Amino acid sequence: MSDTSLTQPRQEQVAPDAGPRYDFAAAEPKWQQAWADRACFRVADVPTDGKPKYYVLEMFPYPSGKIHMGHVRNYTLGDVVARYKRARGHSVMHPMGWDAFGLPAENAARERGIHPAKWTYENIANMRAELQRMGLSLEWEREFATCQPEYYSHQQKLFLDFLKAGLVERKESWVNWDPVDGTVLANEQVIDGKGWRSGAPVEKKQLNQWFFSITKYAPQLLDALDGMDRWPERVRLMQANWIGRSEGARLSFSLDESADTVEVYTTRPDTLFGMSFLAVAPEHPLAAASATRDPKAAAFVAECRSRGTSEVSIETGEKLGYDTGLRVRHPFIEGATYPVWIANFVLMEYGTGAIFGCPAHDQRDLDFARKYGLDVTPVVLPPAADPASFAVGKEAYVGPGTAFNSGFLDGLDVDAAKRGAIEALEKQGVGKGVTNWRLRDWGMSRQRYWGCPIPVIHCGTCGIVPVPDDQLPVRLPDDVTFDRPGNPLDHHPTWKHVDCPQCGKPARRETDTCDTFVDSSWYFARFCSPAAAEPVTKAAVDHWMPVDQYIGGIEHAILHLLYARFFTRGMQDTGHVSVNEPFTGLFTQGMVNHESYRSADNRWLYPEEIEKRPDGTAVLRETGEPVTVGRVEAMSKSKRNTIDPGAIIARYGADTARWFILSDNPPERDMEWTESGAAGAFRFTQRIFRLAEALDGLRAEIMPDAFGPAGRTLRRTTHRCIAAVTDALETFAFNVAVARLYELANAVTDAERAAPEAGLAWARREAMETLARLSSPMMPHLAEEIYARLFPGNGHLVAELSWPEADPALLVAESVTIAVQVMGKLRGTIEVAPNAAADIVLAAAEADPNVAKALEGKRIVKRVHVPNRIVNFVVAG
Ligand code: ANZ
Numbered sequence: 001m002s003d004t005s006l007t008q009p010r011q012e013q014v015a016p017d018a019g020p021r022y023d024f025a026a027a028e029p030k031w032q033q034a035w036a037d038r039a040c041f042r043v044a045d046v047p048t049d050g051k052p053k054y055y056v057l058e059m060f061p062y063p064s065g066k067i068h069m070g071h072v073r074n075y076t077l078g079d080v081v082a083r084y085k086r087a088r089g090h091s092v093m094h095p096m097g098w099d100a101f102g103l104p105a106e107n108a109a110r111e112r113g114i115h116p117a118k119w120t121y122e123n124i125a126n127m128r129a130e131l132q133r134m135g136l137s138l139e140w141e142r143e144f145a146t147c148q149p150e151y152y153s154h155q156q157k158l159f160l161d162f163l164k165a166g167l168v169e170r171k172e173s174w175v176n177w178d179p180v181d182g183t184v185l186a187n188e189q190v191i192d193g194k195g196w197r198s199g200a201p202v203e204k205k206q207l208n209q210w211f212f213s214i215t216k217y218a219p220q221l222l223d224a225l226d227g228m229d230r231w232p233e234r235v236r237l238m239q240a241n242w243i244g245r246s247e248g249a250r251l252s253f254s255l256d257e258s259a260d261t262v263e264v265y266t267t268r269p270d271t272l273f274g275m276s277f278l279a280v281a282p283e284h285p286l287a288a289a290s291a292t293r294d295p296k297a298a299a300f301v302a303e304c305r306s307r308g309t310s311e312v313s314i315e316t317g318e319k320l321g322y323d324t325g326l327r328v329r330h331p332f333i334e335g336a337t338y339p340v341w342i343a344n345f346v347l348m349e350y351g352t353g354a355i356f357g358c359p360a361h362d363q364r365d366l367d368f369a370r371k372y373g374l375d376v377t378p379v380v381l382p383p384a385a386d387p388a389s390f391a392v393g394k395e396a397y398v399g400p401g402t403a404f405n406s407g408f409l410d411g412l413d414v415d416a417a418k419r420g421a422i423e424a425l426e427k428q429g430v431g432k433g434v435t436n437w438r439l440r441d442w443g444m445s446r447q448r449y450w451g452c453p454i455p456v457i458h459c460g461t462c463g464i465v466p467v468p469d470d471q472l473p474v475r476l477p478d479d480v481t482f483d484r485p486g487n488p489l490d491h492h493p494t495w496k497h498v499d500c501p502q503c504g505k506p507a508r509r510e511t512d513t514c515d516t517f518v519d520s521s522w523y524f525a526r527f528c529s530p531a532a533a534e535p536v537t538k539a540a541v542d543h544w545m546p547v548d549q550y551i552g553g554i555e556h557a558i559l560h561l562l563y564a565r566f567f568t569r570g571m572q573d574t575g576h577v578s579v580n581e582p583f584t585g586l587f588t589q590g591m592v593n594h595e596s597y598r599s600a601d602n603r604w605l606y607p608e609e610i611e612k613r614p615d616g617t618a619v620l621r622e623t624g625e626p627v628t629v630g631r632v633e634a635m636s637k638s639k640r641n642t643i644d645p646g647a648i649i650a651r652y653g654a655d656t657a658r659w660f661i662l663s664d665n666p667p668e669r670d671m672e673w674t675e676s677g678a679a680g681a682f683r684f685t686q687r688i689f690r691l692a693e694a695l696d697g698l699r700a701e702i703m704p705d706a707f708g709p710a711g712r713t714l715r716r717t718t719h720r721c722i723a724a725v726t727d728a729l730e731t732f733a734f735n736v737a738v739a740r741l742y743e744l745a746n747a748v749t750d751a752e753r754a755a756p757e758a759g760l761a762w763a764r765r766e767a768m769e770t771l772a773r774l775s776s777p778m779m780p781h782l783a784e785e786i787y788a789r790l791f792p793g794n795g796h797l798v799a800e801l802s803w804p805e806a807d808p809a810l811l812v813a814e815s816v817t818i819a820v821q822v823m824g825k826l827r828g829t830i831e832v833a834p835n836a837a838a839d840i841v842l843a844a845a846e847a848d849p850n851v852a853k854a855l856e857g858k859r860i861v862k863r864v865h866v867p868n869r870i871v872n873f874v875v876a877g
């Protein structure tokens with residue numbers, strides 16, 4: 001059964017032209033105001049109410065200008081959790097802010113002459129209003145934008161604390177340089193050797209950069225993943241791979257004709273006897289030395305430099321090498337020597353920047369060896385392979401096996417051979433076993449204006465001088481120009497010229513700003529005490545952190561989450577927080593997809609431009625020309641298959657948008673936004689409003705002593721719905737919760753049509769009240785509207801009520817279904833009272849017509865009865 005089939009509403013009973021009676025356009029702002037007036041979502045920085053705390057956070061948005069459906073889904077999910085947890089008696093912190101620094105604002109400045117601050121704050125104002133229309137239970141009092149000096153000044157303080165604690169380093173490093181944008185690019189921003197934005201071929205350049213020493217925490221960041229059982233397995237795996245612990249060896253090869261050595265890192269010391277070359281990175285000192293002697297080597301190094309190096313392109317790109325003419329000696333094989341190559345697939349930043357190549361058991365080495373005619377000697381024999389005939393063709397053998405062609409290692413399995421090789425290297429004093437990490441330090445400086453200034457001063461005499469605390473924040477100057485490439489802070493006529501805080505001589509401000517990932521690495525901690533004069537108030541973060549439920553896109557599975565985890569550890573070590581992990585629970589939601597449309601002349605069309613026919617085809621709304629209905633894919637501007645949340649809310653109201661987005665699929669999966677689905681959700685809001693309206697005048701204050709059959713059925717459905725929705729909300733099965741609420745609405749409709757009986761009105765009111773309260777995390781406005789109708793003047797808001805409790809007596813089934821088998825074959829089912837006595841059950845089973853037929857003419861030799869489950873007759877004859 002597909003998940004969507006759960007949620008199909010019953011055909012509406014109301015004539016389509018009856019017109020909406022529930023005036024969402026009036027109701028939604030009214031309830032939003034009521035929540036604000038009553039401060040329903042306010043919590044103290046350091047609460048004293050004794051309630052258990054619950055911190056719900058959705059990844060804060062980048063203020064691009066408008067909210068999109070991905071935001072609607074993300075924030076609705078978080079809001080369901082926040083409202084539910086509040087009702088369950090938690091004191092819930094649910095804040096919102098803006099990840100407001102970044103390149104698009106600077107691009108807007110360059111392209112349209114708008115100041116980045118103006119562009120950003122206007123976008124924030126617009127998006128805030130849109131989010132407010134969604135009726136999210138956010139505590140807007142905690143709002144901040146990372147571009148405000150009130151925020152980034154504390155980030156500067158943290159940077160300086162990290163610097164003091166040895167968690168910041170300035171080092172020369174090879175960087176990807178975008179010559180057009182005039183900035184350093186992260187590996188992820190290099191696509192096919194070109195800058196992700198400029199498209200210019202990326203160059204390698206050596207620059208002084210600021211680094212956070214994330215590698216210092218590599219073991220902790222890896223080990224802690226084990227205990228993070230409320231994170232998706234997939235994300236933990238991605239993080240573990242990114243951190244990339246590997247066990248291997250470092251060993252030094254001596255050059256044949258000099259006393260020099262080259263150190264390599266390998267995870268496969270067991271394959272040393274299969275070595276056929278040694279290769280160094282183009283940036284390796286040995287390559288540089290060759291380049292000074294040999295112009296062809298110099299040309300090769302220069303070519304590699306201009307090609308840029310994202311790791312992906314190294315894996316997939318063409319492998320290029322240059323033979324330096326140097327040779328190295330084998331550590332184990334007397335007299336054997338091997339050529340030293342410079343190779344573009346060896347990374348300077350990993351291991352030692354040099355490898356020994358064993359083509360038989362490494363694909364990159366094999367590709368390289370085949371290209372340049374180097375030897376391929378297998379040294380690991382796959383299980384059951386014949387050593388006399390085993391050969392490697394186009395594919396390297398990377399599986400398990402036993403060492404052969406390998407001298408003293410022969411016969412050992414891979415792991416034993418690794419240990420044996422390391423032992424021998426250690427005995428010879430040329431190598432040792434090591435743990436290696438793939439994780440690199442976090443290069444966090446950017447040559448950009450719209451970011452948090454790095455608070456240091458460069459003095460010719462004193463060197464690097466931290467900006468003293470009393471001079472924080474280092475504010476961005478407003479009067480910058482964007483008329484030429486490069487960093488506007490660097491071009492500014494006066495900003496960078498300051499006196500050294502230590503010696504007073506003229507000095508220069510750092511003009512690099514922080515990578516925007518820094519801003520999002522601690523905002524969750526700042527939310528706990530957003531007005532604090534320090535980065536955080538200790539008592540507040542210690543109360544609220546860690547975030548109990550973090551919700552966001554899978555695209556942040558690696559970098560953002562890892563940086564936030566690092567920052568939290570850094571803040572712990574510098575005394576700012578007590579926790580070492582920021583997010584106890586993580587939920588990653590799926591995408592919002594939509595059909596895409598193309599015109600006859602192959603242009604992408606907006607959904608508003610087309611008209612869907614009942615048979616699923618489509619035509620152009622204006623001209624009736626045919627339209628090709630394309631794939632259902634992630635909403636994107638380029639394919640024009642976007643739906644503007646603002647337009648949906650204006651047309652149907654926020655509750656409809658929220659309800660539909662929750663109903664379609666489990667939240668971790670992609671969902672499809674459809675017009676018909678949104679319209680269906682809207683009809684449902686109207687329908688349950690009418691169900692509540694129909695109760696007007698049916699006042700029944702006191703619970704009756706007894707109920708008739710319709711009342712009993714409805715009450716059981718109501719209480720089972722409480723249990724089921726509670727379960728579903730606990731497990732993020734929000735679409736299941738929605739489906740159960742449809743069922744409850746259907747049950748209320750059935751009761752409305754049932755013959756009058758004593759107590760039924762009371763049961764209907766109970767069902768409607770329950771429907772309102774259980775749906776309130778999803779449709780908070782309508783829930784208030786219905787509740788206010790049911791209990792006019794009682795003065796409570798649903799947002800303040802506790803969660804309904806199911807009456808256990810009503811959860812017990814009145815009958816159970818028992819499968820009846822004859823010789824293990826299902827012949828029928830019977831309904832009996834729960835825990836009915838065996839003789840009654842067996843009699844009912846034998847009386848079932850189908851069973852009776854199967855038993856005809858047979859002798860029953862045994863009757864098996866599993867209470868409440870199964871009856872089986874064993875027969876003879
Ligand atoms: C010899 C060898 C033989 C290797 C063999 C593999 C298979 P991980 O697991 O990611 O740590 N390597 C080492 N440093 C490198 C660098 N700077 N650039 C590119 N490649 C490098 O990978 C470790 C393996 O990657 C090492 O083990 C080395 O190749 C290569 F049959 O050494 B191996």
Ligand code: ZN
Binds near residue numbers: 459460463465500507
């Ligand atoms: Zn100085």
